[in-house]
Amino acid sequence: MKVTIVGAGAVGASCAEYIAIKDFASEVVLLDIKEGYAEGKAMDLMQCASLNGFDTKITGVTNDYSKTAGSDIAVITSGIPRKPGMTREELIGINAGIVKSVAESLVAESPNVILIVVSNPMDTMTYLAHKAIDLPKNKIIGMGGALDSARFKYRLAEALEAPISDVDGMVIGGHSDVGMVPLTAHATRNSVKVSEFLSEERLNQVMEDTKVGGATLTKLLGTSAWYAPGAAVSALVQAIACDQKKMFPCSALLEGEFGLNDLCIGVPVILGRNGIEKIVEIELSEAEKTKLHTSAEGVKKTNGLLEL
Numbered sequence: 001m002k003v004t005i006v007g008a009g010a011v012g013a014s015c016a017e018y019i020a021i022k023d024f025a026s027e028v029v030l031l032d033i034k035e036g037y038a039e040g041k042a043m044d045l046m047q048c049a050s051l052n053g054f055d056t057k058i059t060g061v062t063n064d065y066s067k068t069a070g071s072d073i074a075v076i077t078s079g080i081p082r083k084p085g086m087t088r089e090e091l092i093g094i095n096a097g098i099v100k101s102v103a104e105s106l107v108a109e110s111p112n113v114i115l116i117v118v119s120n121p122m123d124t125m126t127y128l129a130h131k132a133i134d135l136p137k138n139k140i141i142g143m144g145g146a147l148d149s150a151r152f153k154y155r156l157a158e159a160l161e162a163p164i165s166d167v168d169g170m171v172i173g174g175h176s177d178v179g180m181v182p183l184t185a186h187a188t189r190n191s192v193k194v195s196e197f198l199s200e201e202r203l204n205q206v207m208e209d210t211k212v213g214g215a216t217l218t219k220l221l222g223t224s225a226w227y228a229p230g231a232a233v234s235a236l237v238q239a240i241a242c243d244q245k246k247m248f249p250c251s252a253l254l255e256g257e258f259g260l261n262d263l264c265i266g267v268p269v270i271l272g273r274n275g276i277e278k279i280v281e282i283e284l285s286e287a288e289k290t291k292l293h294t295s296a297e298g299v300k301k302t303n304g305l306l307e308l
């Protein structure tokens with residue numbers, strides 16, 4: 001199993017580290033445009049191998065796509081992250097050009113690759129990848145909801161004063177400060193609805209804290225987060241590589257599902273060796289449907305800024 005990660009920055013390197021620690025891939029190639037940077041990150045990570053007990057071979061290359069040839073899965077984390085006070089959507093001007101050229105270069109070397117798009121604004125970058133390259137729709141996946149759901153569970157556990165392993169929940173919708181739809185009515189503690197333990201007011205607070213999860217960290221760190229993003233990407237890569245058939249909210253190209261068309265947005269999907277093996281059309285309340293459709297309008301507005 002060969003995995004390429006383009007962008008050896010904070011998220012790309014974190015993702016490579018988690019993939020290596022889980023030891024399911026034979027090879028991870030890190031590629032960056034900055035001379036020597038991916039080589040340095042790969043060497044540093046390889047020097048963790050004997051300490052952390054993994055055999056995954058990590059190599060780094062400077063912009064040489066021939067070294068990515070035959071990749072089973074490729075992750076795009078290249079592009080700029082936001083600074084405090086910015087929205088993800090403001091990154092489109094620089095990141096669209098980067099994501100398009102990276103996606104084209106990857107597919108030229110690995111025509112059967114499964115692509116995971118991470119660069120922001122992620123839903124729009126995933127849509128751009130669908131437009132720019134000729135891969136079946138199940139093979140282009142945007143990562144956002146897995147991360148947002150992890151943050152949702154963190155906030156739920158905090159409110160419930162419970163261990164995170166007791167908590168389950170999912171965030172669908174666009175990966176943006178306003179567009180996320182945390183499904184509070186579906187969230188549970190050991191299969192009991194969290195609304196049995198938390199007031200509506202507290203649940204609303206959990207929802208709002210979840211939606212600004214990325215912005216909160218960006219303010220604290222001066223740049224956007226990388227540990228949980230890296231862990232979330234590695235979970236998707238593992239689900240595909242190991243054919244786990246796990247359900248995650250991912251940004252998928254919709255063609256009528258949830259009443260939405262011609263955009264990529266976060267919805268529950270089953271991930272396995274073929275990428276998105278199924279879009280799971282869960283039952284949503286009228287209020288949740290309205291939120292999802294409002295979120296979709298926001299994503300479409302950002303998509304409208306693309307030069308397609």
Ligand SMILES: NC(=O)c1ccc[n+]([C@@H]2O[C@H](COP(=O)([O-])OP(=O)(O)OC[C@H]3O[C@@H](n4cnc5c(N)ncnc54)[C@H](O)[C@@H]3O)[C@@H](O)[C@H]2O)c1
Nearest residue numbers: 007009010011032033078079080081118119120122143229
């Ligand atoms: N979808 C999500 O949930 C999520 C989570 C975290 C970060 N992100 C996004 O991921 C992106 C990366 O974030 P980061 O913190 O790792 O940034 P970073 O600046 O640490 O790393 C980005 C790397 O991309 C490289 N790069 C730029 N142009 C390139 C090109 N054409 N080819 C190859 N490499 C190139 C840079 O040299 C840099 O090393 C940002 O757009 C950020 O907003 C998304």
Ligand SMILES: O=C(O)C[C@H](O)C(=O)O
Nearest residue numbers: 082088120214215224225
């Ligand atoms: O917040 C960001 O800009 C990065 C990423 O999308 C995140 O949610 O951490």
